[in-house]
Amino acid sequence: MSDALLSVRDLKVHFPIGRGLLGRSAGSVRALDGVSLELRAGETLGIVGESGCGKSTLGRAILHLIKPTAGNVIWLGRSLHDLDATALRKERRNMQIIFQDPLASLDPRMTVGQIIARPLKTFEPALGKTETERRVLAAMQEVGLAPEMVRRYPHEFSGGQCQRIGIARAMILRPKLVVCDEPVSALDVSIQAQIINLLRRLQREHGLALLFISHNLGVVRHISHRVLVLYLGRVMEVADRDAFFARPLHPYSRALISAIPVPDPKAERARQRIVLQGDLPSPFDPPVGCRFCTRCPRATERCHREEPALLDQGAGHLAACHYAGEG
Amino acid sequence: MSDTAAAPVPVAEPPRLGLSPFRASLRRYAANHLAVASSVVLLLVTLACFIGPFFFPFTADDADFDNLSAPIDLFSAHLFGTDDLGRDLLLRVLVSGRVSLALGFFGAIVSVFISVLYGSAAGYLGGRIDDLMMRAVDILLSVPFIFLAIVINVMLGKNNTSLFIAVVVTLWLTPAVIARGQAVSLRSREFIEAARAGGMSSFQIILRHIAPNSINVVIVYSSLLVLETILTESFLSFLGLGVQPPAASWGTLIAEGAQKLETDPRVLLLPGAFLAAVLFCLNYITDGLRDAFDPNER
Amino acid sequence: MLSTPMSADPDAVAATAPILEVKGLAIRFKLPQGWVTAVDGVDFELRRGEVVGIVGESGSGKSQILLALMGLLAANGRASGSALFQGREILNRSARELDEVRGSAMAMIFQDPMTSLNPYMRVSDQLTEVLTTHRGVGSAEALEIAVRMLERVRIPEARRRIRLYPHEFSGGMRQRVMIAMALLCEPALLFADEPTTALDVTVQAQILELLADLARDFNAAVAIVTHDLGVIARLCDRVIVLYGGRIMEQAPIEEVFYDPRHPYTKGLLASMPRLDESPHEDLRTIPGQPRAAMGDLPGCPFAPRCEQRIARCTQETPLLLRAGDGRAAACHLVAP
Numbered sequence: 001m002s003d004a005l006l007s008v009r010d011l012k013v014h015f016p017i018g019r020g021l022l023g024r025s026a027g028s029v030r031a032l033d034g035v036s037l038e039l040r041a042g043e044t045l046g047i048v049g050e051s052g053c054g055k056s057t058l059g060r061a062i063l064h065l066i067k068p069t070a071g072n073v074i075w076l077g078r079s080l081h082d083l084d085a086t087a088l089r090k091e092r093r094n095m096q097i098i099f100q101d102p103l104a105s106l107d108p109r110m111t112v113g114q115i116i117a118r119p120l121k122t123f124e125p126a127l128g129k130t131e132t133e134r135r136v137l138a139a140m141q142e143v144g145l146a147p148e149m150v151r152r153y154p155h156e157f158s159g160g161q162c163q164r165i166g167i168a169r170a171m172i173l174r175p176k177l178v179v180c181d182e183p184v185s186a187l188d189v190s191i192q193a194q195i196i197n198l199l200r201r202l203q204r205e206h207g208l209a210l211l212f213i214s215h216n217l218g219v220v221r222h223i224s225h226r227v228l229v230l231y232l233g234r235v236m237e238v239a240d241r242d243a244f245f246a247r248p249l250h251p252y253s254r255a256l257i258s259a260i261p262v263p264d265p266k267a268e269r270a271r272q273r274i275v276l277q278g279d280l281p282s283p284f285d286p287p288v289g290c291r292f293c294t295r296c297p298r299a300t301e302r303c304h305r306e307e308p309a310l311l312d313q314g315a316g317h318l319a320a321c322h323y324a325g326e327g
Numbered sequence: 328m329s330d331t332a333a334a335p336v337p338v339a340e341p342p343r344l345g346l347s348p349f350r351a352s353l354r355r356y357a358a359n360h361l362a363v364a365s366s367v368v369l370l371l372v373t374l375a376c377f378i379g380p381f382f383f384p385f386t387a388d389d390a391d392f393d394n395l396s397a398p399i400d401l402f403s404a405h406l407f408g409t410d411d412l413g414r415d416l417l418l419r420v421l422v423s424g425r426v427s428l429a430l431g432f433f434g435a436i437v438s439v440f441i442s443v444l445y446g447s448a449a450g451y452l453g454g455r456i457d458d459l460m461m462r463a464v465d466i467l468l469s470v471p472f473i474f475l476a477i478v479i480n481v482m483l484g485k486n487n488t489s490l491f492i493a494v495v496v497t498l499w500l501t502p503a504v505i506a507r508g509q510a511v512s513l514r515s516r517e518f519i520e521a522a523r524a525g526g527m528s529s530f531q532i533i534l535r536h537i538a539p540n541s542i543n544v545v546i547v548y549s550s551l552l553v554l555e556t557i558l559t560e561s562f563l564s565f566l567g568l569g570v571q572p573p574a575a576s577w578g579t580l581i582a583e584g585a586q587k588l589e590t591d592p593r594v595l596l597l598p599g600a601f602l603a604a605v606l607f608c609l610n611y612i613t614d615g616l617r618d619a620f621d622p623n624e625r
Numbered sequence: 626m627l628s629t630p631m632s633a634d635p636d637a638v639a640a641t642a643p644i645l646e647v648k649g650l651a652i653r654f655k656l657p658q659g660w661v662t663a664v665d666g667v668d669f670e671l672r673r674g675e676v677v678g679i680v681g682e683s684g685s686g687k688s689q690i691l692l693a694l695m696g697l698l699a700a701n702g703r704a705s706g707s708a709l710f711q712g713r714e715i716l717n718r719s720a721r722e723l724d725e726v727r728g729s730a731m732a733m734i735f736q737d738p739m740t741s742l743n744p745y746m747r748v749s750d751q752l753t754e755v756l757t758t759h760r761g762v763g764s765a766e767a768l769e770i771a772v773r774m775l776e777r778v779r780i781p782e783a784r785r786r787i788r789l790y791p792h793e794f795s796g797g798m799r800q801r802v803m804i805a806m807a808l809l810c811e812p813a814l815l816f817a818d819e820p821t822t823a824l825d826v827t828v829q830a831q832i833l834e835l836l837a838d839l840a841r842d843f844n845a846a847v848a849i850v851t852h853d854l855g856v857i858a859r860l861c862d863r864v865i866v867l868y869g870g871r872i873m874e875q876a877p878i879e880e881v882f883y884d885p886r887h888p889y890t891k892g893l894l895a896s897m898p899r900l901d902e903s904p905h906e907d908l909r910t911i912p913g914q915p916r917a918a919m920g921d922l923p924g925c926p927f928a929p930r931c932e933q934r935i936a937r938c939t940q941e942t943p944l945l946l947r948a949g950d951g952r953a954a955a956c957h958l959v960a961p
Contacts, residue, residue, distance in 0.1 A: 050825035051796075065524055092526035104517040108348055109539050119525045153347055158914040159683070169525070188682035188915055189852060193896035193908035200907065215826060218898040222908060245900065259830045261855020263897050265878050268858040275834070276827050279795045 005176060005209050006039040006062070011071035013054070013061050017284065029283045031057040033233035034071070036310075041176065044203065044210040046224030046241070048217055048256065052280050053230040055213045056100075059179040062211065063095055064088060076176075093123045096170035100182035102162035106154040113150035116140065116169045123173060139168040143198060160191035164198070171202060179211045184219060196223055217260050221245060229253050232283055232291040235310050238318040249319035251296050290321070298323060352543070355619035362615025365608035372605055376424035383415065387422040388573065390414060396591060410594055411587075420598050423575035426487075427602070430576070431557035434494045438556070439549040441495070442502035447537040449503075450510025452529060461507065464500050472497050472559075473566075480568050490569045494556050502548045509541040543620045550613040554606060561602060577602045643670035644813055644846050645694075649706035650716075652689050652698065652870075662921050663689050664870040667706070668945060671846040673813060676837070678857035678878075679850045680893075681867035682915045687850045690867075691816045695733055696723040710814065729759040732807035736819040738799035742791040748802055749787040755809050774805040778835060797828035801835065808839060815840065817849045821856060833859055854897060858882060863951070866890050869916065869926025872945050875953040886952070886959045889927045925956070933958060 012035075014028040031054045039045050049055045060066040062073055064080050073080045075095065080088065099105040106115055116136045120127055127135075137147050143164040154162055163183060170178055180199065184192040200223060202208055214220050220227060227244040229236040229252060237250040248254045251274075258274040278295045281287050287294050293303040302322055310320040319325070356362060384404070385391070390413035397408045407417040449460040467475075476493040483489035513519060514537070522532050557577075563569035564578025565585075572579065577598045584595025652664040664686035671677055681687040693704040696718060708716045710731060715723065735741040743751055752771035756762050762770070768787075775783035778801040791799055800820065807815060820836065821829040837860050840847045849860060857864055857878075864881040866874040866889065874887040885891045892911040898904075913930040924939040925931070931938065937957050945955040 050827060063524060065520060089526045089528060092524060097521070097524045099517050099521065101517055105521045107518045107522075107536055107540070109542075111347075118522070118527075122526050122531070155348070156346070158916075160914050166521070169521070189854070190682060190893060190896045190911040191914055193898075193910040194912075196898075197907045197910060217826075218900060221900065222898045222904045241904070255827055257900075259826045260900065261829070261833075261853060261859055262900065263854040263858050263882060263894060264899075264901075265858045265882055267901075268855070273830055273834075275831055279798065280825075 003040060004038040005041050005076065006037075006211075007072075007074040008035060008037045008062060009072040009074070011035045011058070011061055011073065012069045013057050013066060014069045027284060030233050030286060031283060032061060032068075033286070035230070035233070035235055037228055037235070037238070039177070039209050039211065041209050042203065042207040043226070044212050044224045046220035046227045047211060047213045047230060048215065048220055048227060049230035050215055050256075050280070052232065052283050054233040054283070055215075055230050056181055058230070059097065059181045059211060059213050063092075063097060063179060065097075090123075093119070093173045094175050095177045095179070096173075096175040097179040097181060098163070098166045098170050098183050100185055102159050102166055102186065103154055103157075105166050106162060108154055111151050111153060112140075112145070112157075112165055115154070115165060116172055119169060119173050135172060136168075139172045142171065142202070143168045144194075158191075159187050160194060163187065163195055167195075167198065167202070171206075174206060175208070177209045177211065179213070181213050182215070183212075185214065185216065192219065199223060217256055229256070232281065232286050234291055234320065235318070236292065236320050238310070240316065243315070243317050247325070249313055249317065249324040250292075250321050251298055251323075252292050255297075298326075349542070352620045356615055359615040359618060361611050362619075365611035365615070369605060369608040369612065372424070372601065372608075373428055376421045376428055379421045380418055383418050385415065385418070387414060387419045387575075399593065407597055408593060411591065416593060416597050419575060420577070420580065420601055423577055423580055423598070424601060426570055426574065426576040427557055427560060427578065428605070430487075430491060430494065430560045431553045434491060434498065434556035434560070435549050435552035438495050438499040438552050439502060439545055442499040443506045443538055443541055443545050444533075445499070446503040446506025446508075447510045447533050447541060450507035451514050451533050451537050453511070453514070457507070461504070464503055467496075468500050476563055476568050485568070485571050487570060487574070490560065490563060493563065493568075494559050498552055498555055498559065502545065502552065505544055505548055506541050509544050510537050513537055513540055546620050547613065547617045550609060550616050554609040554613065557602070557605065557609075641672050641674075643672050644711060645671040646709045647694070647706070648708075650690065650693065650708060651705045652686065652693050653703050653705075654699070655701040655703075662870060663702075664693075666871055666942075666945065667867075669865055669872070669875065671814065671848055673846050674841075674844050675862045676840055676847040676849065676860050678861035678864045679848060679867060680852065680854060680857055680864060681850075682852055682893075684869060684915045685867040686870040687867050688818055691733065691818050691848070691850055695727060695731065695816065696720065728755060729810040730812055731814045731816070732810070732812040733816040733818065734800075734803050734807050734820050737823050738796065738803045739791065741803060742799060744791055747788055747790055748794075752787070752802075752806055752809060755806055759810050770809065771805070774809055775802070778802075778805045778808075778839070779831075780805075796824055797831060800824060800828075800832055804832075804835065804839070808843065811843055812845055815845045815847045817847065819851050820849065822851065822853065829856075836860065854882075854894065866893070871926055871942075871955060872953070873927065873955055875945070875951075877951050880950075880952060886948075886954045887956050888931050888933050888958070892930075892932075 011032055013032040014030050016028045035058060037045065047055045047058060057066060061068045064073065075091065080091070083091065113136050116139055117132050120132050120135060136150065140147060140150065145161065145164050145168065154165065157165070184195050187195060196219060199210065203210060210223070212220060212223055221241060224241050226238065226240050228238045229250065231252050237244070237248065237253050244253070245257065248257055255274045255276050258271070262268045274297065276295045276297070281294055289304045289307055290296070290299070293299040296303065306322070308320045308322045310318050313319050313324050380387070391405070391409055392413050395409060395413050396411050397403070397405050399406070399408045405415045409415055445460065449457045475497055479489050479493040479496065483492065519532065519536060522536050560569055560576060561578030561581060564576050565582045570576040570579050580598035581595060581602070584598065587594050647670070648668050650664060650667040651662065653660050653662050667690060679687050679690065689698070689702070692698050693702070694708055694715065696715070698704060704716050706716065707714060710726065715726065749768060749771060752774070753764055753767035756767035756770055757764060772783050772787055775787055780786055780798055780801055791802070794802060817836065821832050824832060833856060836847070849856070851857060861878050863875070863877050865872055866881070866887065868889050873889045874881065874885065881890060882894065885894060895909040896911060898908060911930055912932070924941060925943050928934045928938040935957065941957070943955045943957050945953050947953045
C-alpha cells in the first residue's frame, strides 16, 4: 500500500544459542519467524499474544533497536536496513517507544525536566534554554503533568505519572509513530483507563500511528483500529477490530477472546470457555506444521504436517489456518 | 447536621522537595556518626597540614642549633621536639603531610576519572572493544607494581611527577574493572534502551547516562583509592623511589625514622601516628560511603 | 441466584460458624520518618465452603493483610487487632506457635511460583517435606499422596514429573505445583495472593477453574487477593473492596457488580474496558492516583479522588457500617 507509513515484510529475528566447541551455533531461538504488517498514519495496530510470541521483540526490531536477522522494515518509503548508523539515529525522532515498566525507563539521576528535554538536546542542540523549557512545560501539560513537577525525580512519582513522563518524552519531537510496549500492564486498573484515554487523545490530535503491544485484549479493543495476533513468532490473524471481535477466524484468537475475564458474574459463569490443553512449545524448537497444532482443539493430521499460509479470508481479514472460520 | 454536597474541597498535599538520589545518599551518610566524625578529623588533619605551618615562626628546614634533639615539651616553641638536625618535628610532619595528602587525593581523583571513562566505555560498547580494553587492563594488572614504579622512575627520572604517574598507572586498573561491571549491568536497563531509542549516540549515552549512574560505585571506590594512594606513595618513598630529598613526605619521614628507631623513636612515631590516623579515618569514611551510596546494599 | 454456585450452598455456608474472624486489624510499618499506617480498621469473616475476593489496587494493603494473618509481615511491621482462627488468636504469635497451623490448617499460594518454590530441590522433595513435617507420614506414603495430589491438580504424567526441578516446569504448571503443595494437608483455610497475575491469560483460565473445583472438593475457606475484577467475577461468592488500607465496601458477588454502593467500587467497575461496551467512547476514569499509607491522614482515604466528596469526607473517617443482607460500606454518602 503506497500510503502506508510503515511496511514490514517477512521480518525474522533469531537469537543464536550457545556455541559448540568449534564455534558453531547450537541452534537459535526463533523469536520472530516471518512477520509482515502495514501501518498508516493516525491508525493503531494492536499486537496481541502471550509470552513467547515475540511481540516485544517485534516492537524493538521494527525500530531497529534489535537488528533483524532477515526481512525488511520500510519506513516512510525507505528501508531501514539501508541506512547507516548516523542516518538511522536521525530517523529516530520520528519513531518513538514507550515501555512496560514506567519507572525503569527513566534515568533515576535526572529530573523530570531533564528527562523530557533529552530528545530536544539530542536532535535540536541549538535550541536555547528558554525555548527548551517552554517546550518541556508544554509537553508536560499535554500529558497532564503539573508544571511544578519539573524539578522532581522519577522515584517520587507513581507508576501512572512515570508513564506520563515517558509519553511526554516520546511525544516532544512530534513523532509519526510510537511503539507502545505493554504500556499499561504494570499499572492499576483505574490508572490504565487514564493512560489509554491519553493515548487516544494524542492520536486524534496529532495523527499519530501507534503500534500497541499488549496481552490484554480488553485494553487492545479500546485503542486499536486493527488487531494482529502473534503466536510463537508467526502471525495467526489480522483483522479490523470489530471484525476480529465479532468473528475471530483463528482457533487461537477464539481461545484468547474466551479467556478474557469479564467483570460480570452471571455472564462469566455462564460462559463456555475454550480451555487450551498443553503448554506453550519452546521458540527454540517450534512444532512442525502449524505452530499452534499442539494445543489447538480442532487440529487435524494436516495441521501437524502442513503449515498454513496467512491468507485473506475476505474483506482484508487474514488468518493462517486450514480451517479458518469453520465451526 | 445536613451534608449538602459542597464544592469539592482540595486536599492539601504535603509539599515534597525534589530529592535526587545523590542527596538522599548524602543524608544517609550524614546520619552515620562514625563516618562524619572521621570526616571531621580528616578535615582537621588536612587543615593542619596546609594551613598549620603558617602559624610557626620558622620553616621545616630551619635548624635550631640551640635545641638539637629536644624532647617533647608542649610549652616550648617546639611542641614535639626537634630531630638531630634541629628541625621541628611537628612542622616537618605537617609540611610533608601536604605532599602525602595532595598526592593521595589528586592521585585518587585522576585514577577515578580515567577508570570511570575507560570502564564505562568498555562495558557499554561490549564485544571486541570490551575484550581488547579489558585484556589491556589484565596485562597491566599482572605486572608487579614495584617493577612498574621502577620502570617509570627510570624513564621519567626521580621526581614527583613520575611518582604521581606511577601511582595513578597502577591504581586506576581495579576501579576500571568495577566501572565496567557497572556499565554492563546498566546497559540492559530500560532507560538506556530509551536513550538509544531517543537517538543518542553511544558517546552521548556513555557520558550522560552510564558514567553518572556509576557514580555511586565510584564514590565508594574512590575513597578506598585515597587510602591506597597514600599507602602506595609512602611505600614508594620509603623505598627511595618516591619523593626525593630535600622534599619530604610521610613515607620519607617514616624511612628516616625507621633508621633512627633505636636512638630517637619520636622521628618514626609522629609521622607514623599521623599516617595511621588518616588511614583509620579513611576506613570509616569508606564504610560510611559504601553504606550510603552503594546501590547493591539497598 | 446464580445458576451454578461456585461453592457449596450459600445458605448452608452462612449457617456455619466462621473459621476466621478478623476484628480491627491494623498494620503499621516503622520507616525512617516514623510509624506509617498501611492498614486500619479491617473487619471480616471467612467460612468454610466460601470463596471471598479481596480486591484493591496498589497501596490498598491487600497483600499485607494476608501476610499479617500468616505471620509473614516484614520485620518493621506491626499488626494490631484480633484474628481468631478456629477460635484461637493468630496475630502476633511466635513463629513456633504459628508453625503448627501454617502449612497445614492454613495455607497460602503466592503470586510468583518461581520465587516461592525452592529452585534447588526437586518437587517431590518439597511436597513430601510438607507431609512428613505436618502429618508425620513416612516418606514412601508421602510420595504416593504427593503424586496423587499432582494428578488432582491436573499435571500430566505426575509420577514422572514429580522428580523434576521447578525450573523444568512451565509457569502454569509451577502454579499448579504450588496449589498442590498448599492443599496437601487439606487446609481449612486457603489464602491466594494474586495467584494468576503472573500467568498468561489462557493459562489463567485453567488455574481459576482448578482453584474453584478444589475449593469445593475440600470445603475450604478461600480468600483470594487480586486486582483483577474478572477473576473475582469468576470465582468469588463475596467481595471485600479495599482502598488506602481500609475496607470501602463488602457485599455478596452479585450486589458488588450489579449494585455497587461505594463511589470507589463504582469507579473501579466503570474504568474497566468491557467487551460488551462500545470502544468508541473514552474509558471512564477515576482521577488522580492511588497512594499508600493513607491511614495516617484524617478522613476517607478515597476522598482526594472521589468526585462525590463533600466537606465531611476529608475530616471524618467513615465507619464500615453494616446494611444487612451481608452488605457493608464505609462512606458518608451511603446510608446503612
